[in-house]
Amino acid sequence: MPNFRFSQRSEGNLVGVNPALVKVVRRALELSTVDFSVIEGKRTMERQKQLVAAGASKTMASRHLTGHAVDLFPVGGNWNDYKCWLPVLDAMHQAGKELGVPLRFGITWTDNPGDTPAKFLDAPHVEMPA
Numbered sequence: 001m002p003n004f005r006f007s008q009r010s011e012g013n014l015v016g017v018n019p020a021l022v023k024v025v026r027r028a029l030e031l032s033t034v035d036f037s038v039i040e041g042k043r044t045m046e047r048q049k050q051l052v053a054a055g056a057s058k059t060m061a062s063r064h065l066t067g068h069a070v071d072l073f074p075v076g077g078n079w080n081d082y083k084c085w086l087p088v089l090d091a092m093h094q095a096g097k098e099l100g101v102p103l104r105f106g107i108t109w110t111d112n113p114g115d116t117p118a119k120f121l122d123a124p125h126v127e128m129p130a
Helices: 008-013 019-031 045-054 082-099
Strands: 036-040 069-074 125-127
Touching: 008 036, 019 036, 019 069, 019 082, 069 082
Parallel strands: none
Antiparallel strands: 036 069, 069 125
16 A cells, blocks of 8 residues: 655645544545545635635535535546546545544535536535535
């Protein structure tokens, strides 16, 4: 199994994220067959407004605002191919199950990243449901 480590940027993006979700993300990195980065964690209201205005988010009630969501990106991944996220999301799914932390995946908006992709596909997004 590869021995991946988060960059300083990924570590910084975990600041303010719910500790249970941070544990899941760290465990997922241990389980993952591909390296990945944390591209966003807790957001400010201003950042959320920017993303909604740009069409990258559909809500002002994002779980990012409370530190209950992360966006992940597989190293070397392709933004236009949601399938490149599947190894990362599978690792997150397994880590969540191991640690007893419920998750919802933006690729499907369900608790299973292997379900049929959603109409509003947000492949990087993983959240703890409210």
